[in-house]
Amino acid sequence: MTRTGSTSEDIAVTTMSTQSGSSTPLMPPPALSQKLKWSNGKIAVVLLIASEIAFFGTLIATYIFYIGRDINPPYPQDVLEVSVAPLKVVFNSIFLLASSIWIVLAVKALAAGKKAAFLFWWGLTILFGLEFLVGTGFEWYGMIVEDGVWMGTNVFGSCFYTLVGFHAFHVTMGLIILTLIWVLAVLGKVPPRQIEKVDLISWYWHFVDGIWIVVFTVVYIIGN
Amino acid sequence: MTVVQQPLSPAGRVPALSRLHEWVATTDHKKLGVMYVTAGLLFFMIAGLEASLMRWQLALPNQSIIMPDDFNRLFTMHGTTMVFFVGMPILFGSANFLIPLMIGTRDLAFPRLNAFGFWLFLLGGLLLYFSYFAGQGLQGMGSAPDVGWFAYAPLTERTFSRGHSTDYWILGILLTGIGSAMTAINLVVTILAMRCPGMSLMKMPLLVWILLVDFILVVVALPPLAAAQCMLLFDRSLGAHFFDTQAGGSALLWQNLFWFFGHPEVYILILPAFAFSSEIIPVFSRKVIFGYPLMVAATVAIGIISLGVWVHHMFAVGLSPLVNAIFMGSTMLVGVPTGIKMFNWAATMIGGKIRFHTPMLFCLGFLCQFLLGGLTGIFLATVPFDWAVSDSYFVVGHFHYVLFGGLVFSIFAAIYYWFPKVSGRMLSETLGKWQFWLLMIGFNLTFGPMHVSGMLGMPRRIYTYHTERGWDLWNLLSSIGVLFQIAAVSLFAINIIRSLMKGAKAGDDPWDAWTLEWSTTSPPPPYNFKDIPVVHSRRPLWDLKHPDDPDWKYE
């Protein structure tokens, strides 16, 4: 494949004569090159995550664009709890981030064939993810019911609920998939040879966690 | 479609219902490919009808054949249809059909996901057109979206766009977009992981390379559009204020987000034209493609640069001179790799022994017209000139030279070239040549004068104009050209139907071509290849036909 470069100091010309029909012995063809080692699923999940990053990137860029541009109160600092009770959101975030560790341990357990350990860590991941969702729910309840901020209140409301909401939506999707796997595992339908699929699900979960770090930084730290 | 089906099942008659079921439930990449392209061509006819109505209204000044709101719906639907429901499905359809055959595999990586992507696309298209019947809700009033295909905010906000037509626009494209992104991921995986033994990346046919870049662009560029459309949907249905300028929203944000998708989208649409030409021109010139590695590099460069040029759609919005200058630079830069491709195609033909079959004629039409469209692209990249003609008919002429003269001509080239493989039957050369010349005349007659009327001050998207403005002649010429185009497209439809009914048998390799799809039967069996082929060069069939002088010696 690199021959074009090396043979063409000037114009690489070769004359072909189809009628020649001469029975010159075939040169041995060049050795076959190696194929990519990644499986279909892995590439697909990487691409899926890439497109998700493009999606969240747009929402985050929009959020950043509108920081400080709002013309109607309430402003983020009046509503978001970081300045008042930073522990709440940080607490929730720690739960979400910790779940990333548990899912790694779960995948390792499955690889080692330890079903009980897999169920435990996988279950813990689900519980921690659930805690995060519940925490988000309480935060939203406080904002909507007590502060009276919703999508239509002002641009901040639109941006906040869209960005955080889409993230929570992804967490929910993740939890549904995780729960499905957990149930299947209890039924004995997740043997260690399925490790790659389980591992790919954990990649998606890591993405959901990783994007939260960015969302958190933008919404609760920069945006305040 | 059912007629194409016949050669696939020669063993007697199959009941119509089960044949329909076979198509609806299929996960076969070839059948999905045929369905994609067929749907795309049907939408092409609809969009063409819409365009013809607009040209009828504009043929003479001060006509009131079509009311302004109906006219505005027509150009919105025409643009949206051509971009999302003609260009995209034909891209995915041809990729679906060709890529597994060209890289020597039996199907895509995820066949069921592939089928799902197709049905999402179709649902999106039907949803968009359903707005003609239900755009006003329960009153049952017909009202398609009338916001233009790039749907600038705040015209799309509830204040200015009542009813549900704009919601149908959002949802239709959102669904199609999700389907497209999934199919693109599917195809990238197929290309990266499922090539036959011996086919390294640099031994892939150029078509596969170009489409690989194309699909990566789809994966990167469609999600931002989806995000922007979600925001718009929230604006319209949940009362959010993203693009609501009355409550602090920004009209420019929508433009930025839309064109961040929209400009890569333009390349997503034109890259298939490059891909088809890069296969067809060498075969009919009987010569290997000139400078394959540089062609690959140019494709990758186009892909990368196209992500950084979107502001050239916004030169007139009053950004700072510095921003305008930067994006003028990046836009001009994209002309360089595109120019390389033009030169390399020309160099492929020079020294060849060209056979002027219909596919080659359409490719030549593509080359000449895309050249003009590309050059007026450089005109428009130049900010001061853009200030003079942006949003005028000059722009309409420009992008039709690129997308009609470029993309649609090369789609016709591809259909004439690969139809024998798809159906097992040849299309008529006589009808094909008539179609080519009629389309060539009609196309240039319609879109050439638009450059003039644009420079004479005619803005796009106006439903009428006064006679003293001096645009009469140019508009009349444009409208006359449409008649030729209608004749050409009718000939095409006749040609397809005639060929399906009584076309000459094609044989496996009617064009004496070089890529793997011609090594299997026409139409290919469901499993494509009995044995998975092994290749040693970019032109495996050349090696087979010239064992004394195979390609792998020189690549």
Place this chain on the structure above:
Amino acid sequence: MLIGMVNFANSMLASLIASIPDPGIPSAPTPTMFNPVGAPADTILDITWLLVGICGLIGLVVLAMIFFAVIRCRQPKGDDTEPAQVYGSNPIELAWTVIPLLIVFVLFMVSARGIFDIEKTSPPDGAIEVRVIGHRWWWEFDYGDFATAAELHVPIDEDKPTDIYLTLESADVIHSFWMPQLGGKTDVIPNRINHLWLQVAKAGTYVGQCAEYCGNQHANMLITVVAQPRAEYEAWAANQRREAVDDRAVAAGKHIFLRTACINCHTVRGTVANGTFAPDLTHLMSRDTIGSGIARNTPNNLRAWVWDPQNIKPGCEMPSMKLTREEVDLVCAYLETLR
């Protein structure tokens, strides 16, 4: 679905019957960029010719290559041998990578100068400054002490061209202000203030129109620029500053005007009419056109307009007020006194 189609057919029919007024602005030249009358439009035209030269040359080279191939490299009849296979050539490919890069560089430098020349961020000395507000579907020109619509008047001095510095704002959606003979175009965007520098060097009437699709009547959002000798302009401006004429002879028409919803949208200074959604009518008769340039301001057209604007400009924001023929005559008699 059926209703929708019937509806469509109805609207087609209605449009055929609709009366079309005698159109447009008298004796206005084609708004062509090839007939510039000011510095920014001159610069644009210069750059255009440069582009025509460079791009024309590139186009000729490529076309020559293609036509050479098409004419000289045909397959001879009966010859089915394969031609020489040329895989590529580094020097040639390098040449057609580097040469276009150089051309792009030159073009970029020249045009970048043009951008900085034309895009002025502050008004030039002695420029006439006007605030332009885009409405669906008409233009408001706010001179500070008075406002008018659709027709922008500027003074011309003998010795030097007049600079026009516009502040562009929108009341609703995006529009675009485009006067091809006086300069480039700039979009008029809600929630954003843009500026546009134009120049006019000789007296005359110039036309242009909105260039950004803004809804139903985008096609009829026309602009006229009247460049007139300074004395004439001053007289016009002095008249514009005055309150509306109050002629007792048309008191009946005035009464109808003031008690109808007209006053919610239109202003007539000196009366209770102070609406801001529609053009200021204080000096309606000083304008050559009505309906944002769609028709000449003749008594007949005015009557047709007041009777039902939807016949003339279908979809425009002004409804038919359902006045009787007699009332329309009275109102128009009143309007015709607003000089």
